[in-house]
Amino acid sequence: MNTSYGIGDLSREFGVTTRTIRFYEDQGLLSPTRDGHSRIYEARDRVRLKLILRGKRLGFSLKEIKKLIELYDAPEGEGRQLRTFMEKIRARRAELLGQKADIEHVLDELDTLEQRCADLLAREHDSG
Numbered sequence: 001m002n003t004s005y006g007i008g009d010l011s012r013e014f015g016v017t018t019r020t021i022r023f024y025e026d027q028g029l030l031s032p033t034r035d036g037h038s039r040i041y042e043a044r045d046r047v048r049l050k051l052i053l054r055g056k057r058l059g060f061s062l063k064e065i066k067k068l069i070e071l072y073d074a075p076e077g078e079g080r081q082l083r084t085f086m087e088k089i090r091a092r093r094a095e096l097l098g099q100k101a102d103i104e105h106v107l108d109e110l111d112t113l114e115q116r117c118a119d120l121l122a123r124e125h126d127s128g
Contacts, residue, residue, distance in 0.1 A: 005041040007032075010049055024052055029066055059092055 011018045024030045025039070029052055032039040041049075048069060055065040068088070071081040 003043050005046055007039050007041070010041055010046060013046075014049060014053055016053065021049065024049065024062075027062055027066065029062070029069065058089075059096070060088065064088060 005013075007018045007021055010016075010021055021030065025032065030041065030045045030048055032041045032045055034040070051069065052062075052065055055068070056062075060068075068081060068085055071084055
């Protein structure tokens with residue numbers, strides 16, 4: 001059974017605008033067929049859109065996502081794609097852990113500053 005989707009179908013299913021889907025098409029990430037002015041997306045395009053959105057949510061750039069999709073389509077097959085994807089995952093995790101440490105440090109500084117302000121206000125209240 002060959003399932004096809006209209007742009008509106010995919011837009012509703014994935015909660016993105018039709019403009020976003022057309023943008024991904026312009027970037028070469030999706031390749032619908034045409035029936036007059038209508039775009040017809042096949043199951044392959046639906047899977048690709050799902051991967052694109054997952055990649056974006058994980059913080060990958062469209063360039064990185066496109067490369068991963070191209071690797072999947074390459075003759076070497078899935079193994080090369082998975083190894084590359086694992087490298088990207090590890091790099092992204094390291095980046096996020098660094099950001100998390102930075103955020104925790106800033107939060108600690110804010111806690112310290114807030115406590116100093118509270119102490120100063122308490123002293124001012126006690127002396128006034």
